[in-house]
Amino acid sequence: MQSIPVDTSRLGVLRCAVGPEPKIADFETKEVKKDRDGNTIYSVAVTVRQEGRRVSVIEIAVTGEPKGVVEGAEVRVAGLDAFAWAMGDRHGISFRAAAITPAPTTAAPAAASNGKAGGA
Numbered sequence: 001m002q003s004i005p006v007d008t009s010r011l012g013v014l015r016c017a018v019g020p021e022p023k024i025a026d027f028e029t030k031e032v033k034k035d036r037d038g039n040t041i042y043s044v045a046v047t048v049r050q051e052g053r054r055v056s057v058i059e060i061a062v063t064g065e066p067k068g069v070v071e072g073a074e075v076r077v078a079g080l081d082a083f084a085w086a087m088g089d090r091h092g093i094s095f096r097a098a099a100i101t102p103a104p105t106t107a108a109p110a111a112a113s114n115g116k117a118g119g120a
Contacts, residue, residue, distance in 0.1 A: 003081040006095070011048050014075050017057050018045035020066050020100075039063045044100050046075060058095050066100040074103035 008014070020042040025033035033041045041061050049055045060077065069075055079098025085091060 003083055006080040006082050008077050008080050012050040014077055015047045016044060016069050016071050016073050016075050017047045019071050020044050020069055023061055035063050040065070042066060044069060046077065060095045060097050060100060062097045062100050068102040069100055076101050076103050
């Protein structure tokens, strides 16, 4: 399967829609999917909103639990790759990332020390 690198800077605002959940390899046995090194693979649903376009939701697989990623929060996705797949008459695109982290928050401006607006 060929991977296609995705430039996340062109995707607009990325928000966590569904927090990290272990990816299931076998739904009958509830076996959790692992990578080659035995690390659990997690799935995070992320909303993508480019300016002037509708919101899309993509499910991104990532090795290891993304810490601090919560529903509704803006996130950063590093090393995002897309993979085209086909199984019989079904086909689609899967996404995998090197990391998903909470976006840095900006501090609110400090209030004036004297409590008056506009100075003097």
